[in-house]
Amino acid sequence: MSEYQVLARKYRPQRFADVVGQEAIVSTLINAIRMHRTAHAYLFCGCRGTGKTTLARLFSKALNCSSLSNEGEPCNTCSSCKEIAAGHAMDVLEIDGASHRGIEDIRQINETIGFMPTHGKYKIYLIDEVHMLTKEAFNALLKTLEEPPAHAKFFFATTEPHKIPATILSRCQRFNLGRIQYEKMCKKLAEIATDLELQVDNEALLTLAELSEGSLRDAQSLFDQVIAYQKTPITQEVVIDVLGLPSRETLFSLDEAGGKKDLTAAFLIAEEVFSAGKNLGFFLEELTQHFRTLFLLKNGAPVQGRNQKQYAHSAQIYRNDQLLQILELVTEATQTLKFATSEKTALEMLLLRILRTHTRVSLDQLVERLISLEARVAADTPPPPPEPKKAPPKPKPVTIPKVHVEKSPPPAPKTKPVTVQEQNHYDTLMRFAAKELNGALKTI
Numbered sequence: 001m002s003e004y005q006v007l008a009r010k011y012r013p014q015r016f017a018d019v020v021g022q023e024a025i026v027s028t029l030i031n032a033i034r035m036h037r038t039a040h041a042y043l044f045c046g047c048r049g050t051g052k053t054t055l056a057r058l059f060s061k062a063l064n065c066s067s068l069s070n071e072g073e074p075c076n077t078c079s080s081c082k083e084i085a086a087g088h089a090m091d092v093l094e095i096d097g098a099s100h101r102g103i104e105d106i107r108q109i110n111e112t113i114g115f116m117p118t119h120g121k122y123k124i125y126l127i128d129e130v131h132m133l134t135k136e137a138f139n140a141l142l143k144t145l146e147e148p149p150a151h152a153k154f155f156f157a158t159t160e161p162h163k164i165p166a167t168i169l170s171r172c173q174r175f176n177l178g179r180i181q182y183e184k185m186c187k188k189l190a191e192i193a194t195d196l197e198l199q200v201d202n203e204a205l206l207t208l209a210e211l212s213e214g215s216l217r218d219a220q221s222l223f224d225q226v227i228a229y230q231k232t233p234i235t236q237e238v239v240i241d242v243l244g245l246p247s248r249e250t251l252f253s254l255d256e257a258g259g260k261k262d263l264t265a266a267f268l269i270a271e272e273v274f275s276a277g278k279n280l281g282f283f284l285e286e287l288t289q290h291f292r293t294l295f296l297l298k299n300g301a302p303v304q305g306r307n308q309k310q311y312a313h314s315a316q317i318y319r320n321d322q323l324l325q326i327l328e329l330v331t332e333a334t335q336t337l338k339f340a341t342s343e344k345t346a347l348e349m350l351l352l353r354i355l356r357t358h359t360r361v362s363l364d365q366l367v368e369r370l371i372s373l374e375a376r377v378a379a380d381t382p383p384p385p386p387e388p389k390k391a392p393p394k395p396k397p398v399t400i401p402k403v404h405v406e407k408s409p410p411p412a413p414k415t416k417p418v419t420v421q422e423q424n425h426y427d428t429l430m431r432f433a434a435k436e437l438n439g440a441l442k443t444i
C-alpha cells in the first residue's frame with residue numbers, strides 16, 4: 001500500500017500554471033527567465049500557505065531545467081527537475097533559517113558557493129524563514145550577497161520581512177505574496193475533489209476557504225481532516241461537524257434572543273459550544289463572519305449561498321452602529337480570550353455584551369436627545385432685551401388701491417418650561433454622554 005500524502009504535498013504545483021493566485025509574480029518570474037534577466041537574490045514575503053516556498057522551488061526548477069518549454073515552464077522530466085521535485089538536488093540547497101540561524105551555517109554557504117553546480121546552470125540557496133537568522137549570520141551573508149559568483153542564486157522566504165536588515169533587503173528583488181481569494185481557493189479545492197472522485201458541495205468548500213484566512217495550505221489541511229471522516233457527500237454540515245464549528249442555527253438563535261432581549265441565551269449558547277467540545281477559535285471566527293455578513297447585508301451587499309432568508313430576517317434586528325460595536329467586541333475578545341482564566345466565563349461575558357447592545361442607547365440617539373433637550377432649555381431662557389432703535393422716518397402717505405390683505409400669522413405657541421425633573425434628567429444624560437465619549441465632552 002502506498003504511503004498517504006497530505007493534500008498540500010500531493011497537489012503542490014509542479015508548473016507555474018498550477019500556482020493559485022499570485023499571477024503578477026508568476027508572470028514576472030517567467031519573463032525574467034525567458035529574457036535572461038534574473039537577479040541574484042529574490043525575497044518572497046507573505047503569510048503562511050500563500051506559496052512562497054512553492055514559487056521559489058518552481059523558479060529553481062525552471063532556472064536549471066534542461067528543456068524549458070516556450071512558455072517558460074519546467075519540463076518536469078529532466079534529471080534536474082526530477083531531483084528538485086524529490087528534494088535531493090545537489091544544486092538546490094534548502095536551508096531552514098529557524099534551525100540554521102547561526103554564523104557557522106552561513107560560513108558553510110560561503111565556503112561552498114565557489115564550487116560550480118553539478119547538473120544545472122545555477123547553484124541555488126533557498127533559505128526559508130530567513131528573518132530568523134542572527135545579526136552575525138546576516139552580516140556574513142551580506143558579504144556574499146554583495147558579490148556572488150555568476151552561477152549562484154539566493155532565494156529567501158519569510159513571513160516577517162520587517163525583521164530583515166535593510167542592507168539585505170536592498171540587495172534582493174522582493175515579491176509580496178497576497179492572501180489567496182476565496183473563489184480561487186474554492187476552485188482549487190473543487191479540482192482536488194474531482195481528482196479524488198469526491199462529492200463536495202460549494203458551501204462546504206466556501207466554509208473551508210473562509211476558515212483558512214487566505215492560506216491554501218491551511219485550507220488543504222482542513223480538507224484532509226474532513227476527507228478522513230469518510231462521510232460523503234461532503235456537505236457544509238459535515239464540515240461543521242468534523243471541525244467542531246458552531247452551526248448557523250446557533251448564531252441565528254443569538255440574533256433572536258437579542259431581539260427578545262433574552263439575556264439567558266448567552267449562558268445557553270456558551271454551554272452548547274463547550275459541551276459539544278467545539279473549537280473556541282473557530283466559534284469566534286464564525287461569529288465575526290456572521291456579524292460581518294449582517295453588516296454587509298444591511299448596507300446593500302448581497303449574501304451568497306444558503307440561509308439568505310434567515311440572514312435578511314436577522315439583519316432587521318440590528319442597527320448599523322450596533323453591528324459595528326459587536327464586531328469590535330468580537331475582535332477584542334479574539335485577542336483577550338486566550339489569556340482568560342476560564343474560557344467559558346469569558347465567552348458568556350462576550351455573548352452577554354453582544355445581547356446587551358440591544359438595550360443600550362446608541363451614541364447617535366444620545367446626541368439627538370441632548371440636542372433636543374438643549375433646544376428646549378434654550379427656548380425657555382428669556383431672550384436678551386432689544387437694543388433701542390431710532391424711530392423710523394414716517395412714510396409719505398400713499399394711496400394704495402384696495403387689495404387682498406393677508407392675515408397676520410398666529411402667535412407661536414408658548415414653549416413648555418423645563419421642569420426640575422427634566423433638568424435633572426438632562427444632567428444625568430450629560431454625565432452619561434461624557435462617560436460614553438470617554439471624557440471627550442470635557443474638552444469641548
Ligand SMILES: [Zn+2]
Binds near residue numbers: 064066067075082
Ligand atoms: Zn526539466
